[in-house]
Structures are given as structure tokens and as C-alpha cells.
Amino acid sequence: MTPFAELLDRLSYLPGRNDKLRLIADYFATTPDSDRGWALAALTGTLDFKAAKPAMIRALIAARCDPVLFRWSYDYVGDLAETVSLMWPERPSANRAPELGEVVIRLQEAKRTEVPKLVEGWLDSLDANARWALLKLITGGLRIGVSARLAKTALAQFGGKDVSEIEELWHGLEAPYEDLFAWLEGKGPIPEIADSLTFRPLMLATPLEESELEKLDASAYLAEWKWDGIRVQLVARDGEARLFSRSGDDISRAFPDLLETIDFDAVLDGELLVARDGAIAPFNDLQQRLNRKTVDAKTQAAYPAHLRAYDILFLEGDDLRDMTLEQRRKILEKLLSEPRSRIDLSELLSFESLEDLTALRASARENSIEGLMLKRRDSVYLAGRPKGPWFKWKRDALTLDTVLMYAQRGHGKRSSFYSDYTFGAWRDGEDGAPELVPVGKAYFGFTDEELKQLDKWIRDHTVDRFGPVRAVSPGLVLEVAFDAVQRSKRHKSGLALRFPRIHRIRWDKPAAEADRVETLAAMMET
Amino acid sequence: MTAPHPESWLQVTKKGLYCKPGDFYVDPHSRVDRAVVTHGHADHARAGNAKVLATPETLAIMRSRYGADAGRILEPLGYGKSIKIKDVEVSLAPAGHVLGSAQAVLSWRGSRVVVSGDYKRRRDPTCAPFEPVPCDVFITEATFGLPVFRHPDDAGEIAKLLESMKLFPERSHVVGVYALGKAQRVICLLREAGYDRPIFIHGALQGLCDLYESLGVALGPLEAATAAEKVRLKGALVLAPPSALTAAWARRLSDPVSAMASGWMRVRARARQRGVELPLIISDHADWDELTRTLEDVAAPEVWVTHGSEEALVHYATQRGLRARPLHLVGRGEEEGQ
Numbered sequence: 001m002t003p004f005a006e007l008l009d010r011l012s013y014l015p016g017r018n019d020k021l022r023l024i025a026d027y028f029a030t031t032p033d034s035d036r037g038w039a040l041a042a043l044t045g046t047l048d049f050k051a052a053k054p055a056m057i058r059a060l061i062a063a064r065c066d067p068v069l070f071r072w073s074y075d076y077v078g079d080l081a082e083t084v085s086l087m088w089p090e091r092p093s094a095n096r097a098p099e100l101g102e103v104v105i106r107l108q109e110a111k112r113t114e115v116p117k118l119v120e121g122w123l124d125s126l127d128a129n130a131r132w133a134l135l136k137l138i139t140g141g142l143r144i145g146v147s148a149r150l151a152k153t154a155l156a157q158f159g160g161k162d163v164s165e166i167e168e169l170w171h172g173l174e175a176p177y178e179d180l181f182a183w184l185e186g187k188g189p190i191p192e193i194a195d196s197l198t199f200r201p202l203m204l205a206t207p208l209e210e211s212e213l214e215k216l217d218a219s220a221y222l223a224e225w226k227w228d229g230i231r232v233q234l235v236a237r238d239g240e241a242r243l244f245s246r247s248g249d250d251i252s253r254a255f256p257d258l259l260e261t262i263d264f265d266a267v268l269d270g271e272l273l274v275a276r277d278g279a280i281a282p283f284n285d286l287q288q289r290l291n292r293k294t295v296d297a298k299t300q301a302a303y304p305a306h307l308r309a310y311d312i313l314f315l316e317g318d319d320l321r322d323m324t325l326e327q328r329r330k331i332l333e334k335l336l337s338e339p340r341s342r343i344d345l346s347e348l349l350s351f352e353s354l355e356d357l358t359a360l361r362a363s364a365r366e367n368s369i370e371g372l373m374l375k376r377r378d379s380v381y382l383a384g385r386p387k388g389p390w391f392k393w394k395r396d397a398l399t400l401d402t403v404l405m406y407a408q409r410g411h412g413k414r415s416s417f418y419s420d421y422t423f424g425a426w427r428d429g430e431d432g433a434p435e436l437v438p439v440g441k442a443y444f445g446f447t448d449e450e451l452k453q454l455d456k457w458i459r460d461h462t463v464d465r466f467g468p469v470r471a472v473s474p475g476l477v478l479e480v481a482f483d484a485v486q487r488s489k490r491h492k493s494g495l496a497l498r499f500p501r502i503h504r505i506r507w508d509k510p511a512a513e514a515d516r517v518e519t520l521a522a523m524m525e526t
Numbered sequence: 527m528t529a530p531h532p533e534s535w536l537q538v539t540k541k542g543l544y545c546k547p548g549d550f551y552v553d554p555h556s557r558v559d560r561a562v563v564t565h566g567h568a569d570h571a572r573a574g575n576a577k578v579l580a581t582p583e584t585l586a587i588m589r590s591r592y593g594a595d596a597g598r599i600l601e602p603l604g605y606g607k608s609i610k611i612k613d614v615e616v617s618l619a620p621a622g623h624v625l626g627s628a629q630a631v632l633s634w635r636g637s638r639v640v641v642s643g644d645y646k647r648r649r650d651p652t653c654a655p656f657e658p659v660p661c662d663v664f665i666t667e668a669t670f671g672l673p674v675f676r677h678p679d680d681a682g683e684i685a686k687l688l689e690s691m692k693l694f695p696e697r698s699h700v701v702g703v704y705a706l707g708k709a710q711r712v713i714c715l716l717r718e719a720g721y722d723r724p725i726f727i728h729g730a731l732q733g734l735c736d737l738y739e740s741l742g743v744a745l746g747p748l749e750a751a752t753a754a755e756k757v758r759l760k761g762a763l764v765l766a767p768p769s770a771l772t773a774a775w776a777r778r779l780s781d782p783v784s785a786m787a788s789g790w791m792r793v794r795a796r797a798r799q800r801g802v803e804l805p806l807i808i809s810d811h812a813d814w815d816e817l818t819r820t821l822e823d824v825a826a827p828e829v830w831v832t833h834g835s836e837e838a839l840v841h842y843a844t845q846r847g848l849r850a851r852p853l854h855l856v857g858r859g860e861e862e863g864q
Binding site (some may be wrong): 010012013014015022023026065066068069072076077079082083086087089122129130153231345412414 | 636669672673674676678694718768792793794796797798799803804805814835837838841842845
């Protein structure tokens with residue numbers, strides 16, 4: 001456990017990508033199987049321990065520590081796993097410190113009721129840093145600034161391979177990846193992927209910058225709408241079908257209504273949406289279907305799942321990814337030539353020039369459309385995010401001048417700063433006087449320097465406190481940007497913003513001149 | 527006759543902690559006629575007092591920092607010796623904080639108070655170890671007065687630094703250290719770990735390093751970082767005051783890994799807020815376990831707690847059946863505080 005803990009500790013502080021790569025590759029080179037494989041699983045987020053929840057950790061520390069000292073300590077540190085790992089009063093025992101693999105396997109095999117005892121024993125035998133790593137690991141939030149992609153890139157560096165080779169294999173492999181490491185060290189053959197129903201790495205688009213637009217040769221591209229759903233991959237083979245999220249999570253069980261209609265043998269790339277009689281529902285409706293393990297008949301009927309396909313990677317076992325987009329598109333059109341209840345094609349938009357595209361983008365005002373996708377006609381299907389072949393060109397964000405109402409202390413790096421902001425817009429109160437109602441919450445879009453200024457303003461203008469939240473006097477205008485407005489029961493205003501962020505801090509603008517709720521309501525579309 | 531309670535003869539005033547029957551102050555915040563100074567950090571040893579009593583080392587540090595302004599009359603008092611100031615007997619016991627650091631032991635009419643100043647309990651190759659002195663009231667610091675502050679073994683932290691230098695051999699490693707105490711302790715720990723290459727130091731550390739050497743603390747080869755050729759700083763180990771890490775001064779270093787040696791590094795958010803890439807948890811202040819152990823060792827029935835998380839230590843002491851209260855002194859904790 002200790003080498004893994006040291007790795008996490010260093011990774012959590014080193015900001016540079018190349019430094020992180022070197023640390024991880026060095027760890028793979030100096031750590032034996034199966035520990036390094038479990039570490040890889042942890043870094044790529046493929047481990048899940050169901051029985052280890054924060055409530056259990058709170059119960060463990062409550063049994064060992066003075067509650068007052070714990071509360072003060074937690075207030076100071078701002079992170080549960082870190083507080084517990086630092087103040088844990090070890091009881092000397094004969095337990096030796098466990099290896100990472102041992103922790104993973106014993107936790108996976110343990111009954112729910114056995115978990116607290118196991119964890120308590122480990123906390124006694126590890127040092128503070130290893131305790132922190134253990135608690136981060138089992139509660140599933142490493143938060144050390146390492147993406148699955150970065151971990152795989154380090155793995156590729158370690159083995160002298162291209163990261164795409166690893167991505168291609170990845171979803172057919174299982175932790176602790178001993179066959180993968182053997183291959184990377186030149187001690188074994190390339191691992192075979194036994195299961196044909198595996199996820200293949202997606203090709204991702206880069207945002208289109210205004211400066212790149214002028215250089216674009218319009219005739220080389222195909223254009224489609226950018227749909228506001230979630231990107232999925234549909235894998236169908238031998239009468240079985242699975243649906244994967246963009247990160248490769250199997251989400252099949254939540255979408256039986258879509259999967260039971262599949263009668264072909266192919267791998268499709270498309271957007272998962274909720275559609276009723278061909279009309280796309282707002283993202284809010286799709287959200288009713290997401291993050292569920294299973295789904296009841298009522299929800300399926302109320303929010304019917306739909307796939308809008310835009311690419312095909314395999315057909316009847318043949319890999320089409322080396323073909324051009326135009327060729328793949330023809331095959332996809334043929335596959336979906338008969339009308340289907342749950343799948344359709346993402347239509348190609350006709351245009352002649354960049355001006356046409358600009359106009360098309362500006363005309364996209366429906367909620368289900370986020371903007372345009374531009375894809376080179378001759379692009380082969382590449383894993384990852386190659387720059388150039390595919391662009392996403394989002395429509396301009398909407399903005400609103402709002403008034404800061406509440407601020408909440410952040411976590412981690414921001415644990416001493418008020419960094420989560422609830423903002424409101426004006427409306428007429430019952431007595432006719434203007435009142436503020438909350439319309440949204442945002443916690444990014446500002447610089448570190450602005451965060452300091454906001455924090456100071458909040459501390460100077462606090463009128464009330466509730467735990468980590470401060471209410472402030474209405475005096476600071478925040479211009480917020482967002483992608484869309486939707487109806488919501490959560491907010492008093494009845495409206496919710498999609499993807500809100502702080503666009504500008506309007507130190508100059510009097511709060512009374514901020515926008516009204518009616519202005520926001522008018523931005524809501526179909 | 528029962529001994530007078532220390533509250534009757536030791537008071538917090540605007541100028542600092544005042545001993546009435548002796549008419550002197552301990553670590554006064556502003557200029558006074560007579561001061562007893564526990565150690566050389568600027569938040570305890572201020573310039574411009576008329577008469578200053580301290581250990582010979584602390585007086586040497588004050589002279590090196592303040593020159594003639596260190597005090598009109600400097601009275602050295604070695605560890606274990608005692609003198610009388612008016613009716614009050616004063617002696618100095620080692621505090622283990624930095625070179626020359628002392629606890630002021632004040633006795634008057636059978637009542638004894640120990641003003642411990644800043645202290646730590648673990649081994650430090652640059653200074654004498656803390657000695658517990660039984661007393662009626664123990665005045666303790668609480669810089670790290672929360673149970674989350676438990677400093678690890680310092681040899682492990684030094685190993686972390688050397689490990690990082692091996693992994694990133696082309697980068698220089700710059701360690702933020704306080705000029706008095708921390709710098710020399712980190713150098714000594716590095717030497718103990720077998721690091722014998724020259725260590726480059728910022729100009730602000732030079733004077734005190736020279737002074738430590740002259741007082742018998744061997745530091746090995748040191749070079750001025752500012753005078754060194756850029757190419758020599760590649761892969762080198764550089765020590766500088768924390769403020770220099772983010773100043774233009776640091777630009778002379780090649781792609782430096784920014785490290786910081788401080789007890790505050792124990793808490794991740796504190797380290798990240800300062801942009802530290804390699805936190806080294808090395809402190810000259812007692813951690814929680816050392817604080818609580820010291821309360822046991824001195825066995826005083828009453829504890830006064832200054833600068834830091836007073837309330838947590840007061841709570842702890844009260845739970846243990848001691849009388850405890852916070853003591854609010856002005857201007858303390860600056861040397862490690864910010």
C-alpha cells in the first residue's frame with residue numbers, strides 16, 4: 001500500500017503533465033504484479049467498492065476520537081478522508097501493513113458487515129499518508145488530477161507503445177492486467193480480447209476556434225447538428241446488444257427499451273436522447289434515465305430512449321474504421337434505410353460555404369441542439385481527440401446579469417475559500433417590492449485572483465451563516481453564461497440553467513440593475 | 527503562607543507578558559526597559575529593548591540580526607543557571623525549538639511558572655533538547671494544536687526530497703525554509719542522510735548559517751545561490767526563504783521543483799494554496815502528540831495556551847482534569863504563521 005500511497009501523494013501535488021507521466025511510469029517499472037495492475041485500475045477509475053461509504057468512515061472515527069476535536073479538525077482540513085487519516089489514533093497491533101492487491105481483493109470478497117472491521121484494522125497498521133490513500137481509494141474519489149487517459153498514456157510510455165494500442169485493448173481487459181503488463185514488458189504476447197461485445201475508443205472532436213474558421217475549406221467537411229444528449233456506443237453482435245457511455249461504462253441495463261429493438265450486427269456511434277414521436281425532448285428528460293442501474297416500465301414509457309446514429313465502426317465483424325467518413329456514412333445509411341422506432345440517422349445539413357454554416361449555427365435555437373459538428377469527409381475513425389478532422393462548434397452561450405446571494409466553502413484546494421456561488425434574479429414580491437430569487441449555482445469561470453477577491457467580498461458582506469454557507473447582502477453582480485434555460489422544480493424561480501459558469505464579475509454594476517426572472521424565462525425555448 | 531497564584535503576579539499587557547514583582551517582560555511585543563527573551567525569532571525577540579536577558583546563543587542571533595539595536599545591555603544566562611531579578615528567580619531551560627531557544631522558568635514566593643516560548647520534543651541536530659520543568663502553571667504554544675497535526679519522522683521527509691531529486695535529475699529543487707533554525711536543521715538532516723554536495727543558499731540565509739557554524743553547528747559546503755552560474759544550479763539543491771519561491775529571484779533556477787519545509791505542509795489544502803509541489807513536513811514546533819505529551823511531562827495543574835489553536839488544546843487539557851485557559855498575546859506565530 002505504501003508505494004501506491006506515495007505515488008498518489010506526489011501526483012496530487014505535481015501539476016505538470018510530463019512530471020505526472022514520469023511518476024506513473026516509474027511506479028509501473030518498480031512495482032510488481034499485481035499491485036501495479038490494481039493501481040492502474042484505481043487510476044483509471046475502474047474499481048468500485050460498494051460497502052465503503054463516508055458514513056462508515058465517520059462511524060469509525062467517532063468510536064475513536066473526541067467528537068469536539070474531530071469537528072474542529074474536520075472544519076480546518078475540509079476533507080473527511082484526510083482528516084481521519086491524519087488524526088486516526090493507532091492502536092498498536094500485530095497487523096502488518098497490507099499490500100494494495102490485498103486491500104482490493106479482501107474488500108471485494110468481504111460481506112458488507114465485515115467491511116468496517118477490515119478497514120479499522122488497516123487504519124491501525126498504515127501510516128497517515130497510506131491511510132489517506134486507502135480512504136480515497138475505497139470511497140472512490142482519488143481526485144489527484146489524473147485522468148484515465150493520462151494513466152494509459154503513462155502506461156504506453158512505460159511499454160514503448162502508442163496509447164491508441166492500449167485504448168483499443170482496454171475495454172476487453174480486466175484488472176489486475178497481468179497479461180497487459182507482460183506484453184508491455186516484452187514478456188508475453190499481445191492480450192487477446194475474448195469478448196466481442198466490448199467498447200471501442202471513441203473519436204472526439206475539438207472545439208472550433210474563430211481563428212480556425214476562416215482557414216476551413218468548407219467543401220472538405222460534412223455538417224450535422226450537435227445534439228444535446230449523451231454520446232454513446234452501441235455494440236451489437238450475435239443477437240446481443242450493449243450500450244456504453246463515452247468513457248466505456250456499460251449502461252445497457254438502464255436502456256432495455258432501446259436495446260430490445262436491435263436486430264443487426266454492428267458497432268454504432270451516436271447520441272442518446274429521449275424522443276417522443278420523433279420529437280427530441282429537452283436534456284432534463286434524458287436525465288430521468290441516466291445514472292440508474294435499472295429502470296421501471298413507467299419511466300421507460302414516460303421517457304422513451306432513442307439513438308440518433310452518426311457513425312459506424314464495425315459491420316458484421318468487419319472493422320470499418322480505416323474507411324473514410326463518407327464511405328462509413330453510406331454503409332450506415334444503408335443499415336438504417338428502413339424506418340425504426342428507436343434509432344434514426346443524424347441528418348447531414350446541406351451547405352455550400354462558411355457563411356451558410358455560420359447562418360446554420362446561428363439558427364440553431366432549439367433546446368435539443370447545442371451547435372454544429374463539422375467532420376472531414378475523408379476522416380478515418382481515430383481513437384482519442386486528433387486535432388483537425390472533427391470540430392464541434394457550439395452556439396453562443398446565453399448570459400444574464402445576476403446578483404450573488406449565497407456562497408459556500410469549497411473543498412480540497414479551495415477548502416478555505418468561498419467558491420460555490422448561488423445567484424438570483426429580481427422579480428416582484430408579494431408586497432410588490434422587488435425580491436431576489438435564486439436561479440442557479442456556479443463554481444467555476446473565474447481566475448484564482450478573482451476567487452481571492454470574491455472570497456474577500458463575501459467575508460466583508462456576510463449577513464448570515466448556515467454551516468459552510470454564507471448569505472451576503474445583495475451588492476455584487478455576476479454575469480453568468482449558460483447553454484440553455486429549462487423548467488425546474490428545484491429552484492424557487494421555476495427555472496434552471498444548463499451548464500452555468502461565471503462569465504464576468506461586474507464590480508461596476510449596481511445590484512438593482514441586474515436582470516429579472518422574466519428576462520430569463522423568455523430565453524427558454526420550445 | 528500559601529504560594530500566590532501566578533495570575534496575581536503574571537499578566538498580559540499591551541506590551542506583552544509582564545512579571546509584576548520582577549518588573550520585566552517575557553518576549554515583549556514592543557520596547558520595554560527589561561526583557562527576558564526565549565529565542566531569536568522576530569515575533570519573540572524584538573529590537574530596541576533596554577536590557578535583554580537570554581541565552582548566549584539567542585543574544586548572538588539578536589546581535590547578528592539587529593546589530594546595536596539588539597539591546598543596550600545584553601545579559602547572557604546559560605541553561606541551568608539562575609539569577610534574581612528583584613524578588614523573582616529566573617532560569618532558562620532548553621526548549622528544543624532553534625539554537626539557543628529556552629523556556630523561561632520564573633519562581634516567586636514558592637510559585638513557579640514556565641513560559642515555554644516555542645518548543646518541540648523531537649531530536650534536532652542543531653539545538654539542545656527540550657527539558658520538562660515541573661511547575662504550577664505551564665504556558666504552552668499551540669501552533670499545531672489540532673490532532674490532525676502529527677509530524678512524521680523527519681528522516682522520511684528528507685528521503686522524499688532526495689528521491690524526487692533522483693526522479694527529476696535535470697530540475698533544481700528549491701526548498702522554502704525559515705532563515706533561523708529551519709534552514710540549518712534541514713541542512714544538517716541532509717548531511718546526516720549522506721548528501722555531501724554543495725547546497726546553494728539564498729542570501730537571506732547566509733548570515734545565520736555563518737553564525738550557526740561559528741557556534742559549532744557544522745553545515746558542510748554551502749554556496750551562494752545568487753552568485754552561482756545558472757548551469758550549476760541545474761539539478762542542484764537550493765534553500766531560500768519561503769517568500770523567495772514565488773519572487774523573481776526563483777527565475778534563475780532551471781524549471782525548479784518547489785518544495786517547502788513546514789509543519790503546515792501536513793494539510794494538503796495549505797500546501798496546494800501555496801503552489802508547493804513537494805511538501806516536506808518538517809517543523810520546529812511541537813505537534814499535537816508532543817503538546818499533549820508535554821502537558822503530562824511537566825505535570826502542571828494549570829495550563830495557559832497561546833498562539834495557535836488554543837481552544838482545542840484547552841478543551842483537551844480540561845477533559846484531562848487540568849485547569850486551562852487561552853492566553854491572548856499580540857503578534858505571535860508570525861514566523862511560521864503566514
